[in-house]
Amino acid sequence: MKPEILQIAPMMSSVEEELNRAYVVHEYWKLDDPAGYLADTGANIRAIATDGHHGAKPEIMDALPSLEIISSYGVGYDAINIPDCKERGVRVSNTPDVLNDAMAEITVGLMIGLCRRIPQLDAAVRANEWGRTSFPLLSELTGAHVGILGLGRIGKEIALRLQAFKMKVSYHGRNKQEYLPYDYYGDLEAMARDVDWLVVVAPGTPETKGIVSKQILEALGPEGNLVNVARGTLVDEPALVEALSNGTIAGAALDVFEDEPTVPDALKSMENVVLSPHQGSATRKTRTAMGDLVIRNLAAHFAGNPLLTPVT
Numbered sequence: 001m002k003p004e005i006l007q008i009a010p011m012m013s014s015v016e017e018e019l020n021r022a023y024v025v026h027e028y029w030k031l032d033d034p035a036g037y038l039a040d041t042g043a044n045i046r047a048i049a050t051d052g053h054h055g056a057k058p059e060i061m062d063a064l065p066s067l068e069i070i071s072s073y074g075v076g077y078d079a080i081n082i083p084d085c086k087e088r089g090v091r092v093s094n095t096p097d098v099l100n101d102a103m104a105e106i107t108v109g110l111m112i113g114l115c116r117r118i119p120q121l122d123a124a125v126r127a128n129e130w131g132r133t134s135f136p137l138l139s140e141l142t143g144a145h146v147g148i149l150g151l152g153r154i155g156k157e158i159a160l161r162l163q164a165f166k167m168k169v170s171y172h173g174r175n176k177q178e179y180l181p182y183d184y185y186g187d188l189e190a191m192a193r194d195v196d197w198l199v200v201v202a203p204g205t206p207e208t209k210g211i212v213s214k215q216i217l218e219a220l221g222p223e224g225n226l227v228n229v230a231r232g233t234l235v236d237e238p239a240l241v242e243a244l245s246n247g248t249i250a251g252a253a254l255d256v257f258e259d260e261p262t263v264p265d266a267l268k269s270m271e272n273v274v275l276s277p278h279q280g281s282a283t284r285k286t287r288t289a290m291g292d293l294v295i296r297n298l299a300a301h302f303a304g305n306p307l308l309t310p311v312t
């Protein structure tokens with residue numbers, strides 16, 4: 001008999017096909033009465049397949065007494081209550097590493113997009129403004145100083161690429177990492193004061209919530225730019241909107257927001273902002289590799305083998 005699993009949100013069709021081949025899949029996002037449905041079927045469900053955005057809400061966890069594993073399609077697991085999973089004996093897997101390159105790519109893309117105003121130039125050409133208006137001269141990435149908040153696996157890939165732009169790379173994190181050619185700042189505010197670009201790529205945890213505060217934005221200063229490809233929770237969003245509108249910082253490029261898919265209206269009208277709808281890992285190659293890990297972690301679990309990429 002195929003094990004029963006609860007799929008929380010849609011995934012790539014190739015991943016869904018594979019899940020449906022191996023399991024009886026209950027599609028949570030299609031349910032009209034999720035609580036009623038889970039009251040009837042929840043006891044048979046042994047696994048959750050979810051993603052970094054949807055995680056596993058407490059009411060779902062409570063409705064699944066036989067839950068053994070949560071296999072998540074994403075590296076960030078802030079939407080899953082890990083201590084609670086440990087207490088319940090539920091294993092959790094994520095999809096690290098396979099998205100490092102795609103994440104580094106979008107980060108560099110957002111940075112160039114912001115400093116060279118690529119979205120605005122594109123819009124101007126489409127609006128037939130070329131020839132009728134003059135375009136301002138802009139700053140460039142080359143030679144600038146970047147501070148990376150969270151020099152993990154993705155942060156290191158970003159650092160490598162930014163070195164190709166002859167940028168000076170510094171980083172802040174809980175610990176200094178040995179044998180790296182980058183300056184370490186134990187104090188985020190000191191780093192923000194020194195850099196031209198602050199790139200946020202640390203995980204969303206209770207410790208990092210609001211870490212990019214009004215004070216950090218003030219330290220970044222009127223020539224400084226903020227890039228966030230991690231989680232919206234790391235940045236004090238109202239403080240960011242204010243800092244962008246009153247010139248406390250120069251600009252921001254954002255792939256993530258506090259309350260996705262809601263983006264503050266004020267940001268949408270700002271010329272010194274580039275916005276992206278949480279697309280960091282959204283390439284066919286990367287999403288295929290992520291989906292593969294979701295499937296292989298579930299298969300490993302049901303075969304009684306160690307998980308490939310366990311969180312717990």
Ligand code: 8YV
Pocket residue numbers: 051052053054073074075076077099278280281
């Ligand atoms: C995905 C992500 O967009 O890996 C993560 O943590 O945020 C992204 O890769 C997400 O998991 C899909 O919702």
